[in-house]
Amino acid sequence: MSVLHFAILLPLLAAPFIPFLFRALKRIHTGWFVLVVPVLLFVYFFRFIGITSAGDVVSETVEWMPSLGINFTAYVDGLGLLFALLITGIGALVVLYSIYYLNKDKESLGHFYVYLLLFMGAMLGVVLSDNMVVMYMFWELTSISSFLLIGYWYEKERSRYGARKSMLITVFGGLSMLGGIVILESIVGSFSIRDMVANQALIAESPFFVAAMILILLGAFTKSAQFPFHIWLPDAMEAPTPVSAYLHSATMVKAGLYLVARMSPVFQESSLWLWIIVTVGTFTLFWGAFNAVKQTDLKGILAFSTVSQLGLIMSLLGLGAAALHYDGIDDNIFMVATIAAIFHLINHATFKGSLFMMVGIVDHETGTRDIRKLGGLMTVMPITFTIAVIGSLSMAGLPPFNGFLSKEMFLKATTKVFSMDFFALDTIGILIPVVAFIASVFTFIYSLIIFTRTFMGKAKFDELPKQPHEAPIGMLIPPAILAILVVVLGFIPNVLSNSLIKPAVESIYPTLVASGQEVKVDIYFWHGPTPELFMTLGIIALGTLMFFMINKWMGIYNRIPNRLTLNGMYDGSLVWSNKAAYRFKDNYMTGFIRSYLIYIFVFMSGMLLFSMWWYDMYNFSFGEMAVITPYEYVLGAVVVLSAFAILFMRSRLPAIILLGVVGYGVALFFVFFEAPDLALTQLVIETVSVALFLLVFYHMPEISKKEARMRFKVGNALVSILVGVTVMMLSFMTLSNKSLSSISEYYKENVYDLAAGKNMVNVVLVDFRGFDTLFEIVVLAVAGFGIYTMIKFRTTQRTKGDGEHEHEAEK
Amino acid sequence: MEIFVSIIIGALTMCAVYMILSKSLLRIIIGTALFSHAAHLLVLTMAGLKTGAAPVLIDGVTDYTDPLPQALVLTAIVISFGVTAFFLVLAYRTYQELNTDNMEEMKGTESND
Numbered sequence: 011m012s013v014l015h016f017a018i019l020l021p022l023l024a025a026p027f028i029p030f031l032f033r034a035l036k037r038i039h040t041g042w043f044v045l046v047v048p049v050l051l052f053v054y055f056f057r058f059i060g061i062t063s064a065g066d067v068v069s070e071t072v073e074w075m076p077s078l079g080i081n082f083t084a085y086v087d088g089l090g091l092l093f094a095l096l097i098t099g100i101g102a103l104v105v106l107y108s109i110y111y112l113n114k115d116k117e118s119l120g121h122f123y124v125y126l127l128l129f130m131g132a133m134l135g136v137v138l139s140d141n142m143v144v145m146y147m148f149w150e151l152t153s154i155s156s157f158l159l160i161g162y163w164y165e166k167e168r169s170r171y172g173a174r175k176s177m178l179i180t181v182f183g184g185l186s187m188l189g190g191i192v193i194l195e196s197i198v199g200s201f202s203i204r205d206m207v208a209n210q211a212l213i214a215e216s217p218f219f220v221a222a223m224i225l226i227l228l229g230a231f232t233k234s235a236q237f238p239f240h241i242w243l244p245d246a247m248e249a250p251t252p253v254s255a256y257l258h259s260a261t262m263v264k265a266g267l268y269l270v271a272r273m274s275p276v277f278q279e280s281s282l283w284l285w286i287i288v289t290v291g292t293f294t295l296f297w298g299a300f301n302a303v304k305q306t307d308l309k310g311i312l313a314f315s316t317v318s319q320l321g322l323i324m325s326l327l328g329l330g331a332a333a334l335h336y337d338g339i340d341d342n343i344f345m346v347a348t349i350a351a352i353f354h355l356i357n358h359a360t361f362k363g364s365l366f367m368m369v370g371i372v373d374h375e376t377g378t379r380d381i382r383k384l385g386g387l388m389t390v391m392p393i394t395f396t397i398a399v400i401g402s403l404s405m406a407g408l409p410p411f412n413g414f415l416s417k418e419m420f421l422k423a424t425t426k427v428f429s430m431d432f433f434a435l436d437t438i439g440i441l442i443p444v445v446a447f448i449a450s451v452f453t454f455i456y457s458l459i460i461f462t463r464t465f466m467g468k469a470k471f472d473e474l475p476k477q478p479h480e481a482p483i484g485m486l487i488p489p490a491i492l493a494i495l496v497v498v499l500g501f502i503p504n505v506l507s508n509s510l511i512k513p514a515v516e517s518i519y520p521t522l523v524a525s526g527q528e529v530k531v532d533i534y535f536w537h538g539p540t541p542e543l544f545m546t547l548g549i550i551a552l553g554t555l556m557f558f559m560i561n562k563w564m565g566i567y568n569r570i571p572n573r574l575t576l577n578g579m580y581d582g583s584l585v586w587s588n589k590a591a592y593r594f595k596d597n598y599m600t601g602f603i604r605s606y607l608i609y610i611f612v613f614m615s616g617m618l619l620f621s622m623w624w625y626d627m628y629n630f631s632f633g634e635m636a637v638i639t640p641y642e643y644v645l646g647a648v649v650v651l652s653a654f655a656i657l658f659m660r661s662r663l664p665a666i667i668l669l670g671v672v673g674y675g676v677a678l679f680f681v682f683f684e685a686p687d688l689a690l691t692q693l694v695i696e697t698v699s700v701a702l703f704l705l706v707f708y709h710m711p712e713i714s715k716k717e718a719r720m721r722f723k724v725g726n727a728l729v730s731i732l733v734g735v736t737v738m739m740l741s742f743m744t745l746s747n748k749s750l751s752s753i754s755e756y757y758k759e760n761v762y763d764l765a766a767g768k769n770m771v772n773v774v775l776v777d778f779r780g781f782d783t784l785f786e787i788v789v790l791a792v793a794g795f796g797i798y799t800m801i802k803f804r805t806t807q808r809t810k811g812d813g814e815h816e817h818e819a820e821k
Numbered sequence: 822m823e824i825f826v827s828i829i830i831g832a833l834t835m836c837a838v839y840m841i842l843s844k845s846l847l848r849i850i851i852g853t854a855l856f857s858h859a860a861h862l863l864v865l866t867m868a869g870l871k872t873g874a875a876p877v878l879i880d881g882v883t884d885y886t887d888p889l890p891q892a893l894v895l896t897a898i899v900i901s902f903g904v905t906a907f908f909l910v911l912a913y914r915t916y917q918e919l920n921t922d923n924m925e926e927m928k929g930t931e932s933n934d
Contacts, residue, residue, distance in 0.1 A: 603924060604842050611838060636822035636871035646829050653836040653855060662847060669851050672833070676858045679826075683865055684875040684886045688894055695902045699854065702906055706847075706913045726842040734835030737863065741827035744867040752868065754889040761888075762878055770876035770888035775895060786896050793903035797910045 012070040014084045017054050018138055021047055021131035025124045032120035040119040041109035047127065048101035051134070055086075055094045062088045062513040069140065079201050085140035088513025092352065093137035093261075093268055095510070096359050100260040101130050103488035107367055108252035110485035111374060122162060122250070129155035129257060136265055142191045142201045146184065149229070152262050153180040159257060160249040172245035175580065179242045183232025187269075190225030193218045194276075207275040207520055214279055223277050226269065227286060234266025234320045237294040241576045244313040251370030254309060259316045259366055260359040267320065267355060270327050271348075274518050278331035287328030292445050294321025299452035303560075304567040308369045308379040308464065311456055312362065315405065318453060319358050322420060325442075326351035329423050333519065344426065345515065345522075349531050350419030352514045356506065357404065357412040360495045365401040365460065367489035368394055372464060374485070377475030381459065386469025391480050393490070398461040400493045404500070406457035406553075407450065407546065412499035414546075415533050421446065421542035447545055454553030455560070507531040608729050615736040622743055630746040642682055649675035662707055670700040687771045826866045833859035846912045846922040850905060857901035861894045 016023075024047050032040045061068060068086040075081070086094070105126070112119060132155055135148030153176075161173030195201050197216045198209045206213065213219060230236075235243040246258050257263070270287060277283040298318025305311045330348030371394050372387065373379045388395045400411065407417030424446045427439035471478060480486075499506065512531045516523045523529070556563070598605070622628060652671040659665040673696035680689035757774055767773035775783050833855055840852030873884030876891065916922050 604844070607841060632824065635824065636869075638822045638825055642822070642825070646825060650829055650832045653833050656851060656855070657836055657839060665848075665851060669854055672855065672858060676862065679862065680865075683870050684873070685865065685891045685894075686875050686877075688861075688865075688891055688898065691895055691898050695898055699902060699905055702909055706909045709913055709916075723842075726839055729842065730835045730838035733838045734831040737834040737859065738827050738831030741830055741863055741866055742824070745823050745827070745869075752887055752889065754868075754887045757888055758876075758885055768878035770878070770885065771891045771895060774888055774892040779892065782896060786900055789900055790903045793907040796907050800910050800914045 011072055012084070014068065014070045014086065014138075015072055015082065017051055018084055018134045019131060020051060021127040021134070025127040025131070028123045028127065029120035032123075036114075039109050039114045040123055041105055041112070044123045044127065045102065045105045045109070048098045048105060048130065052095065052098035052102055055091060055098055058086050058091050058094075059509050062086065062091050063509050065513070065516065074144070079195070079199075080143045081141055082144050083140040083202065084138050085204070086138060087517045088510070088515070089268070089271055089517040090137045092356070092510050092514045093264070094134055096264075096356070097130060097133045097137070097261050100256060100359055100363055101126075103363070103367075103491060104252045104256040104260075107255070107370070107485060107488040108250070110482055111252055111370055112250065122159075125155050125158040125162070126253070126256075129159065129262065133261055133265065137268055140202050140204055142194070142203060142206075145203075146188050146191060149187070149233075149265065150181065150184050152257075152265060153177060153184055153233075156180070156246070156257050156262055159253045160246050162250055162253070163248070166248065168245070169248040172242070172248040176242040176246050179232050179239050183229045183239065186225045186232075187229025190222045190229065193222040193225065197222070203272060210276050210279070210521075213276055219277075219280070220282065223280065223283060224286075226273055226277075230266035230269040230273075231290060232266070233269070234263050234324060235294075235317050236266070236290050236321060236324060237297050237317075238576050240294060240298065240317040241580055243317055244310055247307075247309040247313045251309070251366060251373060254312075255363050255366035255370070259312070259362040263316065263320055264323075264355060264359075267323050267327065267351075270324065271351070271514075271518050274327065274331060275520050278334055284328050284331045287331070288325045288442065291321045291323075291325030291328055292442055292449075294318065295325060296445050296449040296452070297321075299449045299456065302456040303452055303459065304564065305456075306381055308372065308381060308384075308460065309366075311381075311460055312365055312369060315453070315456060316362060318449065319354075319362065319405075322449075323351050323354050323358070325446075326354065326420055326423060327518075329427070330518065333522065344423070345519070345529060346419055346426075347423035348515050348518055349511060349529075349533075350416050350423055352511045353412075353503070353506070353533065354416035354420065356510070357416050357496070357499065360492045360499065361401045361404040361411070361413055364397055364489040364492035364496065365405070367485075367492070368398045368401060371481040371485055371489070375476065375481055376478045381463040383470065383473050384464045385467040386465070386471075387478055388465040389469070390478050391465070393480060393486050395461070395465045397486075397489045397493045398465060400496050401489075402457040402461045404496045406454045407549070410500045411496050412503060413496070415500065415503055417450070418542050418546065419533070421450070421545045422540065425541045425545075443545075447549065450545075450549045451553045451556065454549055455557050458553070458557050503533040504531075507533060608725075611729055611733050615732045618736050618740060622739060627743045627747065628739075630742045632742075632746055639682075642679075645675055645678055645682075649679075663704075666700060666703045666707065669703070670696060673699065685771075687769070822870050823866055826862060826870065830859045830863050830866065833862070844924050846915065846924060846927075849924070850908050850912060853908065854901070854905055857897065857905075861897055864890050864894050864897070 024044075028040060028044065031043050058068065069083060071081050071083045073081050105123075108122075108126075112122065129152060132148045132151035136145055136152060139145040139148060157173045157177040160176055161169050163169045164173075191201070194206055194213065197213050197218065198206050200206070213222070216222075232239040243258060243263065247254055249258065274283075295318050298314045298316070298321055302311050302314035302318060305314060326347045330344055330351060333344035333348065369379060371391070372384065375391065376384065376387070378384065404411035404413030407414050421443070424443040427442050508531065512529050515529045515531065519529070598609070649672050652668040652675070656665050656668045656672075659668065673692065677689050677692035677696060680686075680692055757770055757778060761767060761770045761773045765773045765777040767777065837852045837855035837859060840848045840855065843849065843852070868887040868890040871886065873886050874882050876885045876888035912922060915927065919927060921927065
């Protein structure tokens with residue numbers, strides 16, 4: 011257990027103390043204690059920058075299940091470190107923000123911070139684990155903590171709906187991913203990601219390559235809310251805003267991007283990889299941006315905008331795979347795509363985080379997030395307005411903010427598809443820059459909507475639930491820090507180049523790095539009159555035009571019927587699966603004991619007959635058998651005939667008498683089998699039983715009158731024949747396979763010396779196996795008490811129907 | 822002998838299962854009683870039949886039948902009696918409360934589930 015492992019698990023270790031702190035120290039906001047964790051971790055991980063930027067990695071292993079190849083290997087490389095810094099850095103800001111956002115007297119902070127720390131630890135585990143099974147475990151833990159955080163205000167119906175939706179979709183993806191992991195392990199023979207990367211050629215040759223790739227991608231796409239799995243993210247906005255800023259924009263939804271980046275070295279040689287990711291990413295980019303414009307809830311806009319931006323980064327990661335096919339040119343332009351992906355990942359975390367916090371402030375201070383009610387807040391909330399402008403314009407891709415830089419790089423990468431002469435990218439690929447352009451126009455429009463509708467226009471303060479005023483300083487600091495980063499990274503992006511971006515890109519291209527190619531990261535504003543510059547100008551011009559004419563074309567959103575939307579399908583499938591499950595269940599859960607007994611009997615017989623066949627037990631070889639006397643033939647015939655006759659008895663009295671005949675017959679068999687004690691007991695008990703049967707019948711005169719013969723049922727007959735044959739086979743099997751000798755010799759030898767008795771059966775019962783007999787007596791006593799209470803404590807006569815319940819209570 | 826008894830066991834089991842699957846509660850009880858007879862014979866048969874004298878020490882006798890299955894079956898007989906008695910009284914009380922011994926009628930109504 012190294013310090014690194016301890017650091018990853020620190021949030022999980024700290025979580026159990028939170029509820030106690032919350033209870034014990036009511037006066038101090040619990041968030042202050044929690045804040046220590048991400049700050050400490052951020053400082054700790056910050057020190058790793060020196061290591062990774064020098065091209066080194068840190069790897070520590072704790073053996074967990076070595077025999078299964080499952081070990082907790084903590085592995086810090088450029089990519090993992092970048093995410094770890096995002097998780098802890100944004101985490102610290104979000105915790106600080108939440109201290110002011112959540113009221114310590116009204117909210118159950120004990121729960122909130124436990125979930126948040128759970129998430130933090132899980133997320134660190136995802137990005138810093140080399141073993142895929144361990145990573146999967148943490149991955150699912152992020153889904154669970156996300157579920158808990160979305161459902162934090164569980165008394166709201168929408169919260170529960172959103173929580174369940176995100177859970178179902180992300181866990182579905184997680185399970186698919188597990189399938190992919192198992193396939194990869196079966197090919198490579200190791201769960202380690204590094205081993206998989208090293209054996210990439212082996213995986214590429216495997217017939218399961220495509221299956222593994224699609225399964226892994228399902229995990230990534232569901233987590234990163236890619237089309238058509240994006241529908242959970244807007245509903246996840248029911249979570250408290252700090253959670254939305256943290257999980258659902260800055261970190262957790264980027265786990266899918268992490269996975270794609272991490273698995274790129276394994277899969278990116280394949281054209282399918284490039285095509286799937288670029289297609290899904292680009293379409294998600296467009297769809298998210300297109301839908302963001304029609305939202306009226308500020309968080310709804312940001313949710314779809316997050317979907318859209320995640321699609322952008324996803325498609326960049328896909329395009330980056332082309333770098334491997336682009337030999338011979340010094341300036342590998344497709345590496346630009348990956349660099350842009352990593353750069354935009356950081357930028358998105360900064361501007362989207364600040365925007366979410368800004369929306370939280372607006373919500374907190376005005377009581378609504380509906381842009382139809384908001385407006386004119388600029389004068390009362392100047393600082394929040396500034397943050398909103400910086401964040402929105404960066405998201406829109408305007409200079410001088412960091413979003414402009416990565417957006418330009420994105421546009422540049424998309425235009426480069428024209429120069430790709432492989433994978434048919436130069437033909438159908440033309441669509442990529444076109445879609446990117448359209449999506450960017452919509453991005454521009456909703457970015458404008460966010461701050462103009464909220465802060466400009468006519469002030470309608472009297473319609474707001476609260477009188478708006480500027481937020482407390484503590485709530486402004488976290489988004490302000492992020493907004494400052496947006497500006498700073500816009501002017502001096504190259505502080506990140508060699509420290510964070512280059513090591514991260516290098517871990518996506520291990521083969522290129524190994525072959526001596528250098529990853530050059532140099533980000534600058536002015537590229538000269540390049541195509542991407544004209545695209546940006548076009549986006550601004552068209553976006554502004556469409557923004558002012560928005561009422562003219564908003565009608566297109568009403569064209570899609572609700573039934574055909576993805577949400578409609580999701581809701582429909584839930585209802586349908588519920589119904590189908592009920593129908594299936596009602597098929598076999600009939601409520602009749604008879605049905606269940608049939609299942610039990612058939613299953614038992616099936617198991618026995620099958621395993622006898624499996625172990626080749628049907629070769630019956632009977633050795634020496636005891637001789638049969640004529641009396642025994644007669645006795646056997648009597649027993650069997652009486653048993654069969656019971657089936658055909660019309661009234662019950664003969665049935666009971668025949669049962670008595672069978673019982674006495676068995677007693678006589680015991681005599682023949684040299685078992686005098688058994689015979690005596692059986693005779694006594696059979697007599698008492700028959701008497702009891704008759705007694706009960708005496709008290710049930712009505713039924714015995716309307717008694718009818720049992721109707722023959724083929725199904726029951728087949729089941730009973732099956733069980734009968736099985737038991738017979740079982741008996742034959744035990745007779746012909748005597749592999750173990752009896753343990754009775756011990757009793758035979760010691761019965762007199764140890765227990766001083768001559769009747770072995772009696773001695774075994776009362777001495778050697780005395781406890782058995784003791785508990786037998788207990789069973790009899792319990793039965794006796796049961797009978798006594800049933801007869802004695804009769805309650806008043808009840809109406810038919812509700813009697814059963816009381817009766818069960820009586821038992 | 823063992824094969825003969827095995828066939829008897831099979832036949833008894835068959836009747837027992839058929840009775841247990843019927844609707845009438847009393848027939849089910851008769852079925853369980855038959856079932857226990859079959860089980861007792863099965864346990865005894867498994868150990869081999871008539872392998873010696875009755876398991877009571879007598880000077881000069883060395884071969885005895887296996888006492889262990891007999892001890893087990895003795896316990897089983899008593900227990901099965903206890904269960905049958907309980908079951909019978911349960912059926913009797915059920916009849917008193919519900920006026921039926923038909924399992925299907927006892928299932929209860931939807932609201933009663």
